[in-house]
Amino acid sequence: MEMFSNANDFLIWVRGDAFNIALFILIIGIFIRVMEIFLLGRKKDFSEPRGTEWGPGLKNIVSRSVVDSGTFKRAPFIVIVGYIWHICFFIVLLFFVPHIELINAMLGLQWPGLPSQLVDAATVIAIVSLIAMLWHRLTHPVLKFLSTYEDYLVWFVTFLPLLTGYIAFHRMIDPYPLALGLHIFSVELLMVVFPFTKLMHAITLFIARWYTGAMMGRKGIES
Amino acid sequence: MMNKKTLFESLQQQGVTRRGFMKYCTALTSLMALPPSMIPIVANALESAKRPSVIWLSFQECTGCAESLLRSHSPTVEGLIFDHISLDYQHTLQAAAGDAAEHAREQAMKEHYGKYLVVVDGSIPLADPGYSTIAGISNLDMLNETVAGAAAVIAVGTCSAYGGLPMADPNPTGAVSVSSLVKDKPVINVPGCPPIPTVITGVLAHYLTFGSIPELDDLGRPKVFYGQSIHDRCYRRPFYDKGLFAETFDDEGAKKGWCLYRLGCKGPMTYNACATLKWNQQTSWPVESGHGCLGCSEPNFWDAGSFYKALSIPDGDYAKAAGYAVATGVALGAAAGFANQKTKSSAVSQHTKVTVDDFDMNKDKK
Amino acid sequence: MSERIVVDPITRIEGHLRIEAQMDGDKIAQAYSAGTMVRGIELILKGRDPRDAWAFTQRICGVCTLVHGIAAVRSVENALNYPIPHNAQLIRNLMIMAQYVHDHVMHFYHLHALDWVDVVSALDADPKATSALAQSISKWPKSSPGYFADMKKKLKTFVEGGQLGIFSNAYWGHPAYKLPPEANLMAVSHYLEALSWQRDVAKLHTIFGGKNPHPNFLVGGVASAIDLNSDSAINIKKLSQVQDAINQMMTFVDQVYVPDTLAIASFYKDWFKRGEGVGNFMCFGDLPSTSMDDPSSFFLPSGIILNRDLSKVHPLDLNNSEEIQEYISHSWYDYSGGKDSGLHPYDGETDLNYSGPKPPYKHLDVENSYSWLKSPRWKGMPMEVGPLARVLTLYAKGHEQTKDLVGMTLNKLDLPVEALYSTMGRTAARTLETKIIVDGMQGMFDQLMMNIKAGDTKTFNEKLWEPSSWPKKAQGVGFMEAPRGALGHWIVIEDKKIANYQAVVPSTWNAGPRDPSGKPGAYEAALEDNHQLHDPKQPLEILRTIHSFDPCIACAVHVTDPDGEELVKVKVT
Amino acid sequence: MSTPVLNITKGINALKEQIDAPTAAFFSSCVHCGLCAEACLFYTETNEPKYTPINKVEPLRRVWESEYTLLGKVKKILGLSKPVTDELLAEWEPLIYDGCTLCGRCSMVCPVGNDISGMIRKVREGMVASDHAPEGLIGASTRAVKIGSPMGIRLKALQAQIKHIEKDTGLTIPIDVEGADYMALLSSMEIINFPEYIESLAKIFKQANLSWTLSSEAFEATNSGIQIGSSDIARELIQRVVDGAEKLKVKYVISPECGHAFTAIRWDGPNLIGKTYPFKVVHILELLDELQQSGRLKTSGVEDKKLTFHDPCQIVRKGGVEAQPRRLLNQVATDFVEMSDAGKMNWCCGGGGGVSANERADEIRLKAFNRKKSQLEEVDVEVLVTACANCRLILEEGLEENNMDIPVVGLSELISEHLVEDGEKI
């Protein structure tokens, strides 16, 4: 901690240089990843299409968010907890006023926030569901089998902002600049890790869903 | 000259009853931000308390801290300098000037060696001793010389506690705080720009009452006054929790007293007692008067981002960083993408047709 | 060769000031005024959000705690052409006026009085006679014999206690103290009363600005919203508190400050004959009833009086690069155009370069650079700014109340108009000005009340708040009349950030060192005017004249960096 | 010793060739949620995690990561990446060929939208190029290329069957009729095991009064190249069909009741030869449906037995022919019930994607059939209808193995049985 003589120094650094660095890496990384994907291209399809691509592609982006009933019956835990986790995460991310302020400052978009008790509850649920998902990953044979170090790293860097956010909100670490600094720093960690891990799914799933939807749409299959 | 009575004795001499003394202790207990249950203990301690000699050094400062002390009403500054302490050297108030003033300082140091308190306001420039001198002596030399015989040092104001404004980026004079220089004496930081007068007097009262320094936090601040953040004690906190915010100064939210977070209030990161002690005899305090907290009792608060930027907003030139990142990202992305295309097209060109005969040939090879 | 007297620290001022006086026998031949502390606030301001500037500049000085905040928000508003609501203008005016009254009274009692009042002599006073004296000059209620007896007892207990604190080691008993013991006791009592009074009147700042010292300001208006239905806004309760503060100010000025000034001055009439400064006086003007763009609405007019000539008030233009210029030939700075050139604040440059003696030192090198203050000049001429300049300008412009007050004072003391150009004249002008200001406050407050009554509660203009609405480049000047005199902040905004910032402040005009042509500043000139020292070891006379200017030195020391170059050269010593 | 013609280098190169934007998007999006496992009958019936679909594409993922991502390239330089080795491919071979029918069910459930089965198909390219294809498929491919049919059926055998049918029914089965509108293709299995299908075809065309023909040079519809996963081989086989159709100048080529044949001809074919066809490809069910909708196909009488329809993956889920069989069935059956997970979410019979041709996979295939078995037990039907000769064979085998006495009928056959005979009143 020689670099910082006090918590405020640390907060200033994470809100300043560190954020810029993280943002820089995040944006560059995303561009590289997305362009790597798109520039690979697709072969022209000579088969006679039965349907269009664009509509079904876009539809698939939305419709894939709904799980088919068979899968739900077979794997209710991952589906339910997955939904809960994502919904709570987005509530926390998008409806906590300090976060809205950040988004407003960066993108110029603004909307009303939710009462902090609600956001707080969502945070707790998100934290619990993440822990449950980790437990699931460690115990379910398929998930255990599939999981690589990256899965655990991603879990960790996703969990950290929630935990530090909760700690900062409840001031469980003193002083607050340290708590807030750690929260922002953990988010920056997430930003840095994001483009180089499966966290990219937050962006590429739209591409993936579109491609599959388009491919199926072309064949006249409801996807 | 050396007729030093205890505080209790001098109050008795002025005809103050025990009841009056208890009232005095009640006020003092409240001043020190101690709970009312501490009143008997304070009374007990005060019976043997004597006025300590105080030497107040002003370095790179604006006199705001001394002015703040002048607004103290409980005890009043008159009460403070007549009854509680002996303010033997203080540029703004002292009658003597020049050599005579310096002699007053030297005299106090000699007479009360090991017992006097040194109060410092202002930072100390280290880049060049000529950046701040008093009587031809550099601030650093004067500090060292004066602190040598002190019982404790009270760094009043954010400049002396943490470097404050002079230390703000790019710190043109190499300003530093007292605690970064004084290592062999207890240093109590009383930050604020300026500090709440009651906090200054409260710390002095604590020393007077108990002869010791109060419990300090990691930043050397007395916990009783700096133990909780503005945000935690803010009367507008319920609005924050309800999600009700003033969006601009003078809008309905501002008028109704909603939370000022969005207008840049630094209350959440600021540890100070403004929300409860308030200012100028509890007349108001910054948040009550519609302006967000500047965070003035925190180290480096001057560099902690615009006063009108919400705390969650990054402070750097992120738009610029993002702009560069997009440009770099597009360039690198194109480079990576074209490299991928090259990899793929070379794979395509290296393709050798698989025929069913190959299976047999392979079998033979094996 | 006679001796060189050094007074350092000059106490009971704001900031770090050193006076060196070259004696010719018992008379001051040359005086040198030096600011001995530098922080570099304007350098620190570079690259920051212009809306934040007020908070930084406000910390230039905690005594005149408001003025740099006001000048800063005005400079930004001027640069951006940013109008503010009428209520905001009135609230700012009230805060400025309260600052005057607070500052002037405190200066008189707590910074200046001990130059004239012998605290120890007060112990010999007869409380009854003191009461009679007090009642003869004012109807102030705290004037009974019992009250003064209590005061005397308290003072006695204190002195006998053996710890004199702030009163220790002063020049008590110096023959230059001429007040009778009773006047001293009365003045000491009022010293203490003023301490209590100032706490209350500072509340006006707290109501609108959240605290004092260093109340909050806001570019585009004021932060304190008005809503009579809200606990948390300016409501009737708070407005009544404002009215109370105004009443308290008026009463104290009328019943204590003005009578005390006249009483003390009557014992020191010889001090109306020495301590004249440079003979030129300058005001920027302030307290608009409409807006800062409308100087005709200023309660305090702008103008320049040259060489004591009250028949003509010259106009001035703050944006004209030929008028105001700062010199550094005797300051610890460098200019790229040479040590002797002068620069307008928009073009100003500063290169910090301490070339004085290495501390600890005995004497400064007064032939060369000897101060952290620059030497501002108007068309090459040194100017005195402050209460005397303002009273003279009002007087020259025919302001009725001023003429009456000046006439009454001179009449009572049996002095000619020329007596104003002096140490005591300056002190008296400050008192008269306070009276004028405090009387004007009620009118300002009534205007505010009328607006609110008419349903206008607007206090902030959000139109130009967002930096995205600003031009790419803008520059402007925010000026005001600070208690100590004309104050200007020049700002250059580029890409929504401060590209250059420069404050030229009252004490630079008054306390600055000699200019390239050797012309002294007002402090130096005043000390060189007819000053004999009774005892060089107790240079009380120097304190009297210097204090008459109400020095505020932290304000006067500054660093600018107009070119964005690396300017701070740290000298390896 | 010289390098084998099919080797790991070629395999990796083939994988490199296969990776395109969708593949990259899919790999970027996978979060290892494991839901695809639940969609795969090889996992559900064995509970072995290695059968998780996304795991099957690991070799392709490794190539993608180390060749097509920046971080992967860095890892490769630093020696941190997991290489694709011959051993790895050998280990994966049973997962790719025995444990996957390319049914595409996993591609339907993936929440991020990954077409996993499409990627498995790509992995097979690398497997073939590195000589990791199973014996059964190699044999089938070799026969297909060299003899003309994966089951080794020659024209003579077909001609014999035709003669037989013509004799039995009095219908004519045209061969090599130039200028006919429709050219029908057959799967070897139909020729050998279900000649009823050929008979049905003849009946249908007769009633609809359409001109049709078989081609002596291109009667085989199946494409072992697709199953083994070699585009090169598949192309060769497709080219025969295209040549045959072009030679006879037909307007339509009819894909028979065979799943992968439809995929091969309808969707993969044009891309394999790199151009659009001068004719249209329709599935027999599409044709039947269209004829019926336009009233050119009249049926009479209905089945009153309880029956259900097994959706052949390649026709329904991957071919887009889902509504047609249902309309047709409802026309001729009163008690048609759907299995759970019917239609595009149907479970595979376990024998698609070349698994049926791979004897090595028999054991696991029968295990996988348990899925179908329980589906069938749920609906408890008397007749099972399907529209793929391969499915039919697998189903029959599975039912027999499980002692379930349910006849399996081809849909075209069922329709043809209800065709209104000449002069018959409806």
Next chain:
Amino acid sequence: MSSQALADIKVQVESNEYESGNLDSILSEIAFHLEQLLEQKKTHSIDLRAMPWSPGDEDKLEAYLGQGEIQIELNALGKSLFYETQYSGIWIVTHYNQEDEIIGKLIEITYMPEMVFSQKDDVKDSIERLKQY
């Protein structure tokens, strides 16, 4: 003139949009300590200066508690006011200094504030003074 201007303005404080809701907690705290007083004879003081209150909260609290039957004024080092609220056992104590500025304000939950009783030291002092007569 101006005081009239003040009086001219009609003020209506309504709507609980302005309410911070800070009052609820203190009232329940007081009730708790009142029970403690009755059951365990435990007195309690609350320093009102340490309250994070909106500007109107203190007035509202005082208005809510109201003025009871007894009021005591003390003169020692300035004035002090003790009065019992409408709620028996709840006292409000305000200490002023000699300049009439409030230097302490407390709610005391007690049967009688301690300081109102004559202090032993003062009684001793009285005896001595009486004996001197």
